Every structure is written in C-alpha cells, then in structure tokens.
Amino acid sequence: MTGYEQRREQVLDGCAHVFAEKGYDSASIRDIAKAVKMSSGGLYHYCINKQDLLFQVCERAFRSLTARLDEALSSVHEPKERLYTVFATHLAYFLERPHELITLTENLSSLEPPGSGKIRTLQRRYYEVVSGVLKSFPEITEESLRVATMTLFGSINWVHTWYRRDVDGDAENLARVMTDLFLHGLAPSYQYVPPSEQETGPN
Amino acid sequence: MTGYEQRREQVLDGCAHVFAEKGYDSASIRDIAKAVKMSSGGLYHYCINKQDLLFQVCERAFRSLTARLDEALSSVHEPKERLYTVFATHLAYFLERPHELITLTENLSSLEPPGSGKIRTLQRRYYEVVSGVLKSFPEITEESLRVATMTLFGSINWVHTWYRRDVDGDAENLARVMTDLFLHGLAPSYQYVPPSEQETGPN
DNA sequence: GCATCGATCAATCAATCGTCCGATTACCTA
C-alpha cells in the first residue's frame, strides 16, 4: 500500500469518527480536517468534495463487511450455525469498528446520487446473502421472509444505540442471545392468534 | 383549543415533515417556514429556537404514543396478546404519523440538553412498559430481557427504512407477522449450541 | 371609528458553511 493510500485510510477513519459522532450534515470539513490533523484545503487531495468522503467511508465499510461475511459463511453449512455466523460476524465488526457501521446506518440517507446508487447495490447484495440464510429454514414462508430479514437487520442496526460493553458482553455473547431469540422466540410452544379469529383458529 | 395552540400544532406537523425528510441538521429554519407557510421570523412566536422545535416535536410524539399504548394495554392481559398490542399500536401510529416517528428515531441524537434529558425520561418510561410485557413470558431470563427488549425496538424502529404499503400490508398484518416471529422464532423445535460446545452440550 | 394587541412580515445581523487557490513545505531522484 502506497503512502497516499495509507494516508487516505487514515482520512477515512477520521471521517467515520466525525460522521458517527456529529452526523454527516453537522460535521464540517474543518471538523474532519482537525480530526485527521490536516488543513481543510489539504483534505481535497483525498476526495472531490464532502459527499465523496461519505461515499468512500460507506463503500469501504460495506465491502469489508461483506467480505468478512462471505468468508465466514463459506465454511458453515448448517442453517442454525449460519444464522449465528451472520449475527456474530456483523456484531464483531461493529465492536471492532463502531464508527463505520454507525455512519452506515445513521448517515446513509445523506448520500446522494450517483454514489447512493452504488452503495445501494452493495447493500442489496448483503441483503441477499442474509435473506438466503433465513430462507433455508423450513418455517419461513415467502410472505414472512422479507419481514424476517428486515427484522433481523433492524435488530442488528439498532445495537449501536444501546450497547454497553460492560453490561452486554462481547460479540459472541450478544450473537448467541440474539440467535437464540430468533430461533426460539419468546413462547415457542404457542401460536399467536389475533382476537378476531380466536373462536375458530387454533390456540 | 385556542387559535394559537391550533397554529402551533400545524407548525409542529410541518417540523416533523421537514425533519423526517431532510434531517434536523440540514433542515433550515427557512425550510420549516416554507412548509408551514410563514416567514422565518414568524416561527419564533411558537418556539425559542430551532432546538426547541425538535424538542416539541419529540415530546408531543412520545406523549401521544405512550398514551395510546397505555390505553390499548389496559384492556389486554394475556401475554401473547399484549405483545401483539405493542407491535400493532406502535406500527399503527407509524403508518398514521410516519414523520413523527421518523423524527424520533433518526433525529433524537440531535437533541441537546436540557431537552434531551426530558425526552430520555419519556423514552425510559416507554421502555419499561414494553419490557414489562416481555417479562411476563416464562422463557425470558434476566439476562435476555434487555437484549430482547432492545431487539424488539430495533425491529420496530427499522420499519420506516423498508416499509412499502403496497407490499407489506397494513399495521395489523405487519404486527401479526412480527408477533409470530417473536413468539415462534425460525426453528422453535431446536436449540442453538455454539460449535465450541457441541461435543458436550445438548442438540 | 379608534385603540389595542397578538401574529406575521421583509430585511438584516454575524457566523459558519463547502470549496477553491496560490504559496509553501516535504520528500524523492539523479
């Protein structure tokens, strides 16, 4: 990796930090420059504008996250273990580089075309992989697959708002509890029936 | 309700719209003024500053959401039905006033003291109610209660990023699918055991 | 019909924004 590329990595690290803590819109170029110990003008040797910085952060994060998941899933074939792998890989990445995933979940809506389109492609690919893992469970219906996948993403992407290392343990522990919740549910032996159907439906 | 209070409601509605669509930071006072058909100066008859507008939107949303959930839960006592009530109430509110809940989930981090503290109190109260519903399930352990509650919130608060009325149906349908997922899970008859424990643990 | 008062307006303030640019430094090669 050249010196330029190394410095660029540092710049993107600083961007992720600032974006995650202040939000893209209220993070100024001068904030970022200060975080990477550079003048605001000097930043423009590593991007074409502020939008491009957000794009580069998101792209790098999505690519490395996807690469890790592909690698981890390649050696796991049992459905339940694959589900655990999804949780564990994503959560481990979050604990390792929280600012990147926070930027991804909190500031992706600030990304404008054409960058937003490219990121959406990476996002869709990640979705397909996770959705494929869920599809291997026989209980999943075509109707519930979409909701289940989105529910899983919601669960994972919300972690950064409440996670505390001293209370919630490491990624493996969290992944175990969440996997268990997704496999069992709260009351595995009962089927919920809305009140309007309770006279005729099973309970 | 006085004329002033009516106009104030309209102002807050407009704020919620603009905050939800542009985000608090990049929403300017002029954007809000245009949305409520008023000059930027005139807005300051209904707030002390821009922060106060965000606070008022969040407070109003949290109070009415909590009131609805309290009311709905007061006549439901069976655990599974109470869980469904949580989903249905929250999702119905989202479909009815999406901009308010989007503002709540996307822009709460832009709220500064002292307003943020007051909102956090309302938030905690809402958490306690939902957590209480989950606690009534015998399968819930003390360790998993926190994770389960936060997972539930993550699932619900993520809906605004993917929901499409034509694909995903109304609030009752969505609540039914999500309740089912939380009760059953994906593979209710199996218990997940991490690979490292597979030699000795049950499977 | 006059006075009063809350509501709203256009105009404006200093501050900060993203971006750009010429000057300057740092570093590598010959």
Added chain:
DNA sequence: TAGGTAATCGGACGATTGATTGATCGATGC
C-alpha cells in the same frame, strides 16, 4: 546538492445558516 513532484497550508470566496429586529396587518373590544 539541485530539481521536480506530491502534499499541505492558510486565507479567501460567495452562499447560507440561525437568529433578531422594527414595521405592518387584521381582528377584537370599547
């Protein structure tokens, strides 16, 4: 050490920000 390129700096630009002001509008009470 000389020369050239890449990296960085500090200051400047016009535009926009949140906020404030005095003037004006319209309804209400007397």
